């Protein structure tokens with residue numbers, strides 16, 4: 655898992671002015687800085703946690719939460735921006751183990767919308783995979799650049815074909831009746847066109863395109879300037 659955008663931060667010294675809304679969480683071995691309002695907005699568990707009913711001890715200036723820090727990163731990402739998680743790999747597909755683990759966390763932190771989104775397998779509709787199948791002759795895909803969301807598979811095969819043959823036996827005219835000129839026609843005379851059976855190399859080209867439907871992974875309705883999380 656990428657550690658990019660890690661929430662880990664050093665504990666601020668007491669001299670640093672901290673707004674009363676800002677909190678530091680120690681989740682497993684990771685540290686996150688966020689606000690109480692972010693946490694309480696989507697999570698009943700955090701609403702109860704900060705309700706004042708219990709006196710939670712601060713450890714090293716942070717609230718200790720006994721949970722998996724790497725999973726909590728996704729919980730916090732959801733609570734902050736209401737972005738649903740996509741654990742998808744082009745080769746392996748969806749990472750169901752991750753979804754299940756995160757669903758348990760969403761259940762624990764009482765984040766009903768996130769829990770339901772995973773339980774209903776909505777992520778399946780968020781990732782679209784398109785296949786196009788073409789049969790090509792004289793295909794040279796090695797020179798064709800493809801975008802990174804494209805995956806191209808080639809299956810070569812031979813097929814018998816009737817190929818036009820030049821009456822003068824000129825190989826450049828093979829398969830191209832239009833290439834034969836007056837001289838060829840003269841040699842042919844009144845005889846019918848000649849065709850020979852040849853094994854022709856063809857290629858089945860399977861193109862796979864993967865795209866993520868942004869509106870399917872966020873609760874935000876205006877996502878015009880929002881960036882895909884993958």
Ligand SMILES: [Zn+2]
Pocket residue numbers: 820821822823824827833834835838
């Ligand atoms: Zn010819």
